[in-house]
Amino acid sequence: MNRRLKAVAALGAIALVAAGCASENETGGDSGGKTLIIGVDLPFQGASADTSEATYNAMQLYLDQIGGKAGNYTVKLQKYDDSTAAKGGWDDATCSKNATDHVNNADEVAVMGTYNSGCAKLQVGTLNQAPDGPLLMVSHANTNPGLTKAWEPGEPEKFFPSGTRSYARVITTDDYQGAAAAQFASKDLQVKKCFVLNDNQTYGQGVAKAFADEAAKQGIQVLANEAWDAKATNYTALMQKIKSAGADCVYLGGIYDNNGGQLVKDKVAVLGDNKGAVKLIGPDGFTGYEDFQKLPAGEGTYLTFAGLDASQLKSAGGKGSKLLADYAAKYGKEPASSYVLYGVQALQVILAAIEKSDGTRKGVNSQVFSGAGISISAADAVLGKDLKIDPATGDINVRDLSVLQMTSGAEKFVKPWPLP
Structure with a gap:
C-alpha cells in the first residue's frame, strides 16, 4: 500500500x-x-x-x-x-x-x-x-x-x-505482506475459496498478486483476481458475482482512497458481516483511515500492516x-x-x-x-x-508484519505474523 x-x-x-x-x-x-x-x-x-x-x-x-x-x-x-x-x-x-x-x-x-x-x-x-x-x-x-x-x-x-x-x-514489502495474509487466511481463518480484488494501481495489483499466488500454494481456491472500478457508484453487482461464486473470503488489494468505503459497505450488504461466513481481508492500504475506522460495515475486517503496529511499539x-x-x-x-x-x-x-x-x-x-x-x-x-539499510538494495534488514482486526471502531492488534 x-x-x-x-x-x-x-x-x-x-x-x-x-x-x-x-x-x-x-x-x-x-x-x-x-x-x-x-x-x-x-x-x-x-x-x-x-x-x-x-x-x-x-x-x-x-x-x-x-x-x-x-x-x-x-x-x-x-x-x-x-x-x-x-x-x-x-x-x-x-x-x-x-x-x-x-x-x-x-x-x-x-x-x-x-x-x-x-x-x-x-x-x-x-x-x-x-x-x-x-x-x-x-x-x-x-x-x-x-x-x-x-x-x-x-x-x-x-x-x-x-x-x-x-x-x-x-x-x-508486499511479496511478504501478501503471502502472510494468505497464510493467515488459510491457517487461522481456514477459508477455502477467496475472491481477490485489486484497485488497478501499482500497489494494489502487487499485493493482490502476492496474496493470490500464496493462497494457491496454501490450498485456497482463488476464484478470480480482478479490478474494482474506483469511480463506481456501487458494487452490488460485483458482490452478487462473488456470492454466486461461493467465496468464503474476499481480499481487497488496494487503498481505501479508491472508494474503499463503498466497496466494504456493499460487501456487507450482499455477503454479510465480516465476522460471518465470508471473511473480509485487506492490506495496509486500508489501515490508518479514520473514516474506515468509523464505518460500521468495516467491523470485523482483518488487516495486515507491513510492520509493527503502534500498540507493540508502545x-x-x-x-x-x-x-x-x-x-x-x-x-x-x-x-x-x-x-x-x-x-x-x-x-x-x-x-x-x-x-x-x-x-x-x-x-x-x-x-x-x-x-x-x-x-x-x-x-x-x-x-x-x-x-x-542494505547498501546493495535499499531494503531494511528487519521484516515485521502485524495482523489487525477492526473492532469497536479501532484497529486492534491480533498477532504478529512470522515471516521467512
Whole structure:
C-alpha cells in the first residue's frame, strides 16, 4: 500500500544563493554549517490527509527534540503535497511535478516519502538524475517490491538510470505482506475459496498478486483476481458475482482512497458481516483511515500492516513509545496510523546519512548506498530494533508484519505474523 524530506545541493550553488540575498543557508552556529532541506512528499488531501499531517507533525516534533541538527548541519523539513482535492488522493501529474520541484530545490538533499508506491515509481527516476545527485529518497510506507528488487519487467533497474541506487525504505514489502495474509487466511481463518480484488494501481495489483499466488500454494481456491472500478457508484453487482461464486473470503488489494468505503459497505450488504461466513481481508492500504475506522460495515475486517503496529511499539518502551506519548501530549490524541512512526524512522535514516556526509546530494546518497551503509542501534531507533539499510538494495534488514482486526471502531492488534 503506503509517505517527504529535503536538503542540500552543490557548494557552488549555495554560494551563489548566499551572494545574492540574505542567506538562510548559514546557520551562524558553532560549526559554521549550512541548512539542508528534507522534502516530505505525502498526500495532504483526501482520505490519507490525517495520516500525512500526523506523519509530518511527528517528524517535526522529533526534529525539534534533537535540536534540528544532523551533525554540523541544520535541517529543515519542507512539505510537498502529491495529492489533489479533485482526486481525493495521490495524483500522477502532481507526483511527477513534485519530482521536478525536488530536483530544482538546490538546498534539498533528500526526500522522505512517498506514501503510495505508484507515486514513488513516478519520482525515483527523476530524483536519480538530479544535478549533484542522485537525490536520495527514503520511504516509510512504499511496499511494492519492484522499487528495490526484481518484480515487474525492468524493475528495479529502470528506476536508477544513473547506474547508482538512490531509493531506500524502512518497511516490509508486499511479496511478504501478501503471502502472510494468505497464510493467515488459510491457517487461522481456514477459508477455502477467496475472491481477490485489486484497485488497478501499482500497489494494489502487487499485493493482490502476492496474496493470490500464496493462497494457491496454501490450498485456497482463488476464484478470480480482478479490478474494482474506483469511480463506481456501487458494487452490488460485483458482490452478487462473488456470492454466486461461493467465496468464503474476499481480499481487497488496494487503498481505501479508491472508494474503499463503498466497496466494504456493499460487501456487507450482499455477503454479510465480516465476522460471518465470508471473511473480509485487506492490506495496509486500508489501515490508518479514520473514516474506515468509523464505518460500521468495516467491523470485523482483518488487516495486515507491513510492520509493527503502534500498540507493540508502545508496549516495547524506548524512543518510539516516548515519541508517541509526546505526540499525544502535544496534539491531544495519538496518530491514526502506525505509519507515522515509520515516517520518523525514515527521517532517522536520512539524518544519519546527512551527519556522515559532506552536505551534498551525492554525499548524502553515498552514505546509504556505499561502504557499510546506514545502521541505527536499537537504543536510538524509534522502532526499537537494530536497523540496517542494505547498501546493495535499499531494503531494511528487519521484516515485521502485524495482523489487525477492526473492532469497536479501532484497529486492534491480533498477532504478529512470522515471516521467512
